[in-house]
Amino acid sequence: MNRRALVIVVGFELKRMLIGPRGILTFIAMLISLVPTCFWVTRLAEELHEMRGDAVGAALLGPVYSPIAWLTDLPDSEIELLFSDHPPHLLAFFAACLWLLPMLSYITGFDQTATDIRSRYLRFLLLRVDRATLLFARALAVFIVIALGYALTMGLLVVMLSGVEGGIGGAEGLLYILRIWLCVLFFSVPMVALLSWTNALSAHPYMAFALALGMQFTLWVVGLIGSSQELEPLSYVSKLFPTAYKYNLLSDDFSLLQVALVHQLGLALLFAAMAWFAFRRRDL
Amino acid sequence: MSSPLLEVRGLAKSYGSVHALRGLDLRVDAGRIFGVVGPNGAGKTTLFSLVCGFTAADAGEVRVAGQLVTPTTPPPRGSMAILPQDALLGSRPSIGAQLTYLARLGGLRGQEAQKEARRVLALVDLADVFDRRPHTMSHGMSKRVGIAQAFMGSPQLIILDEPTAGLDPHAAADIRQLIRGIRGERTIVVSSHNLTEVEDLCHEVAIVHEGRVVQQQTLAEVLGEAAQLTMRLSSPPEEALLLALRGLGVFSEVSFDQGADRLRVAFDPQRLSAGRAAKQLVSELVEREVAFIELQVGKRLEDRFLEETS
Numbered sequence: 368m369n370r371r372a373l374v375i376v377v378g379f380e381l382k383r384m385l386i387g388p389r390g391i392l393t394f395i396a397m398l399i400s401l402v403p404t405c406f407w408v409t410r411l412a413e414e415l416h417e418m419r420g421d422a423v424g425a426a427l428l429g430p431v432y433s434p435i436a437w438l439t440d441l442p443d444s445e446i447e448l449l450f451s452d453h454p455p456h457l458l459a460f461f462a463a464c465l466w467l468l469p470m471l472s473y474i475t476g477f478d479q480t481a482t483d484i485r486s487r488y489l490r491f492l493l494l495r496v497d498r499a500t501l502l503f504a505r506a507l508a509v510f511i512v513i514a515l516g517y518a519l520t521m522g523l524l525v526v527m528l529s530g531v532e533g534g535i536g537g538a539e540g541l542l543y544i545l546r547i548w549l550c551v552l553f554f555s556v557p558m559v560a561l562l563s564w565t566n567a568l569s570a571h572p573y574m575a576f577a578l579a580l581g582m583q584f585t586l587w588v589v590g591l592i593g594s595s596q597e598l599e600p601l602s603y604v605s606k607l608f609p610t611a612y613k614y615n616l617l618s619d620d621f622s623l624l625q626v627a628l629v630h631q632l633g634l635a636l637l638f639a640a641m642a643w644f645a646f647r648r649r650d651l
Numbered sequence: 652m653s654s655p656l657l658e659v660r661g662l663a664k665s666y667g668s669v670h671a672l673r674g675l676d677l678r679v680d681a682g683r684i685f686g687v688v689g690p691n692g693a694g695k696t697t698l699f700s701l702v703c704g705f706t707a708a709d710a711g712e713v714r715v716a717g718q719l720v721t722p723t724t725p726p727p728r729g730s731m732a733i734l735p736q737d738a739l740l741g742s743r744p745s746i747g748a749q750l751t752y753l754a755r756l757g758g759l760r761g762q763e764a765q766k767e768a769r770r771v772l773a774l775v776d777l778a779d780v781f782d783r784r785p786h787t788m789s790h791g792m793s794k795r796v797g798i799a800q801a802f803m804g805s806p807q808l809i810i811l812d813e814p815t816a817g818l819d820p821h822a823a824a825d826i827r828q829l830i831r832g833i834r835g836e837r838t839i840v841v842s843s844h845n846l847t848e849v850e851d852l853c854h855e856v857a858i859v860h861e862g863r864v865v866q867q868q869t870l871a872e873v874l875g876e877a878a879q880l881t882m883r884l885s886s887p888p889e890e891a892l893l894l895a896l897r898g899l900g901v902f903s904e905v906s907f908d909q910g911a912d913r914l915r916v917a918f919d920p921q922r923l924s925a926g927r928a929a930k931q932l933v934s935e936l937v938e939r940e941v942a943f944i945e946l947q948v949g950k951r952l953e954d955r956f957l958e959e960t961s
Contacts, residue, residue: 375755383741383744486741487735490703490735490738491753494725498722498725499723650705650707
């Protein structure tokens, strides 16, 4: 891999993405999904500030632990711990960011190489840059756009929460927001690698998008059937998708966090290897 | 024998049940303008795709300056350039920005890369499109931009896949002039369906048919240098002229090809040089006040092409 070529390709792709329809689409999607989330979190922070010390309010939270535990695939006790140890509004924001990330990854990364394979544009590049650099640089550019989008959203949230008493929660709150950003970025790595693979497989961006979405849906359905029919091996199939342990990233429990990190790192490596295997010898 | 700049050995490639190349061999020496001709579907574009590492061969090997080329081991950066047949530039950013990007990837830096982009655009007479977006260009202009990017930097080997297809006669003549202008400085491999163009430009030619090279020789060899004269007359000749030419005892065969509208005479090159044979033929025509338009020594490439590929 050539480092100078990598920097040049990433720079060019960032420019192309940020000034083109894909960049605009990405930022519109982020605006539509994350900005209302910021507003909702800010309102939640205001309400929580008013409810602070209210025993009735705290008691009301009790019954919601179980449905949240079911939705996040975390133990009830862990949910209780999360609500007691974390600023609830930032925790809600954290969960919303993790929930939205797959969709935002699809929108940002569905066309890493597909259109350029189809139009044979890559033929202008291939005698100047090797395939590994090209594939990695395109994925890296998508990753940077996701990182920038989330950084902007976090910045917006900080500005909005600064008007609410106890909203940011001082340096500790800022560190928590940084943690959210880093976890979201980590979670985006296997998603970007997956899209890199589906792009290399198909020469059409919508096909690449459909393949990734289809894979997510199929694994989810198979996993659901496995769980409902108590067929243990099938129930694990859904774990082959990066979203499987995403809510573990909310936890302070190292064992839960470790599962998520290993799972996502493993899938990132697997998808990256599949992407390279498909791209390295394909007809470009 | 010096080692060739481009060497292709036993190259085979299939797309499903379609055998695009079936053990193709080719050798191109440095500094030559090399023509590759063949009917549609003969395998020319597949050959170029394999030479550039755009796709993987099923069998055989490609070497550029002695180095093996595969999709994962491309030729050294900047050593080779191509005008791909159907490739399109992205719709954004501007043509200038895209060419500057390609020049930077080719090893040039900042201002130097931009200068190079402007230089090659001027070379194809498109200096004023630097800030334009690719989708605003006509097919011919896009083709010229494609040629411009192939001339960036100083590649040893330039492959031009049908460089003048779709260009108007002025633009095509300019491109031919451009290629002639660097004759001897670089090695150029050019494919074209315009056989007159190949005859005009190339030192050497390979005729590709059904995935194999059926003929690779210098142009003079391919055309059968001095054994035949072909003449285009302003009107079909009278029988008396043909009899008179046969009566000279110089030509072994005299015939008029109605389909091609050409007078053909064959002679024995052991007994008579091409120049003397031409002099005899022209003298006889002048004597009989028969107007002629064109005289060709040897066969036309089109004739050889039809012989080899039919």
